Amino acid sequence: MVASSSSAGSVAAAVQGLAHDDTVSGLQVYIVGGAVRDALLGLPAGDRDWVVVGAAPEEMTRRGFIPVGGDFPVFLHPRTKEEYALARTERKSGRGYKGFTFYTGVDVTLEQDLQRRDLTVNAIACTPDGQLQDPLNGARDLEARVLRHVGEAFAEDPVRILRLGRFAARFAEFRVADETMALCRRMVEDGEADALVPERVWKELSRGLMAATPSRMLDVLAQSGALARVMPELQEVAMVGQDLDRAAAREQPLPGRYALLCRLTPERDALARRLRVPGECADQARLLPSMLEALHAVDAEDQLGLIERTDGLRKPERFLAMLDAATVVATTNADAWRARLDEARGVDAGAIAKQHSGNPGEIKAAVRAARLQALQSLRH
Template sequence: MTDDAATTGLQAYVVGGAVRDALLGLPAGDRDWVVVGSTPEAMTQRGFMPVGGDFPVFLHPSTKEEYALARTERKTALGYQGFTFYTGEDVTLADDLKRRDLTVNAIAQAADGTLIDPLGGAADVAARVFRHVGNAFSEDPVRILRLARFAARFGDFTVAPETMALCRQMVEAGEADALVAERVWKEVARGLMAVAPSRMFDILAQCGALERIMPQLNATPRALAAVDTAARFDMTLPQRYALLCVESPERDALSQRMRVPQLCADYARLLPIMLDGLARRDDLDARLALIERADALRKPERFEALLAAAVLWDERVAVSAWSADAACVRGVDAGAVARGQAANPAGIKEAVRKARLAALAP
């Protein structure tokens, strides 16, 4: 079946982020399509491959873009999983747009370029305002996370007062308590990798969600400013997460609660240790202890990344000197030292330590 045959006569519209970003003059990304007046059987007959779980989504036979049948939703339980979906042929494009989160994400574009915008999303794009589509926003607590993430991505957008008020009502109703750790981390990670991560946590704090989903986080102004600086330097997710948690004594509990990747948890655990050790550069024993504790010998790349994060927190950190120290210690041949202690195996550890201290000494 040809690509033309797959889409000829199909009522398909580009929706969501691709339309929004085009209005903002941003580079084109992945396009999502909504299909009106079709059925799963008709889509498969056209050559589309079904991939949906809860509701029918299909991959185009050639472009592999996602095409979802227009649908309506009905909330059946607390949280973001308590929904039933209806995808009958009678569901209109307007019906589908009404169940979306924000007006700026509820704009469709026809094949001829015409915008279908029944909810005023284009005007809100122009005004740089995030506004919820309708009361259905309150049925899905993930939308609070998405709103906060969008605020981090689009730093010049504001949140409509009525939308912030609705988010507060949702939190007070316990909706945020139903969010599972994996979904929270997925959105938080995306927000941390945005251009202004601090805005995500500011929005979450304003509506009361932050203390519900990340109660162990002490999101101080200094920590949030450091994360924004890390974003400007295009630092990695583990570096940004470590800076976010640097003033949170319960960072280990936070990492466990959100089930963050082990690398992120390690960075968050090690950065405060690094900062404490880096401040004691005049103590030779402390210098070696930090290099060994931070595992700079086996994981030099991680050590360098932590140094880069540390200097954002404390500009006095002598990055080049510490890098040189780690290189000196790595240059010690521990195997050769051990062989020299063949007659006294119990003394190997101390002999290696003394050799490393000698390498560090001026």
């Protein structure tokens, strides 16, 4: 099925200027996936991925394409550096997302390649001159705002549950088709989600956290049953989901969003180890509860204690980042805390050390006393 001329026209405008050059002249090539989807939605164009039908690897290298694929042939255009993958089919050969064998013969059709993709909205192809090829009715699902799996092969890759959640978080106006959610539940019940490795979980989770409505990813994972498998430590999902949506509206960076995700989870350190999250995310998740507990401290001793516990003296940028995250869920005078941090860090520890050079054991206490005095002066 070829989509309507009006739809094709909108994509043609988005991909204008992609006329064949000598490198691709004579090849049967199509733009596929997200670039086509986003063009149809009127969203800014991102990276373009191409699929090549009816070509062998030898033909690609002869034309100057640079091979970069591991499991299957993928090539970089020698000038644009865009990815061109040979059309392929895949067959389940083991458990988990790596359990596949691929076939990339010259007889693989475009429709066969599209049928191996996850969602119909990601299975639309487009020629360089803007002609849509949509055998799986992805454009129709785009218009209906539905995230629907392409076919039963969706169940062969558990990463697709995570991707479904990520797309739900990105496209808040889209609903998940009932049959797709039912299939995800069946996958979890069959143990497919147990084969997910931490790196893939974190990759998709982090992208979902940075989407416009992160709570929807948590909803999808919870409804499918996958959340309890990949993040069993996580607590109070509904509440932190609302926090995350507010953080997204404020364009908070990833470490702060992850810290908010974990703020009501006592086993946040165990969760960080499970997911192998980056150190900055794990650190902010560990320290944010301390900040939330002491945000309303009025005593200089308590204020300095918070700055010390969160290592704000050495890492002021992190302290301020966590302060921004904290204001998502608590009302406080952020400017006052910035002033306190500046005052505490403004104490000249070197000068104090010189004053106590004859008795080095007094230096630490003297520096701290000076910081306390500086914080107390702010209240007058």
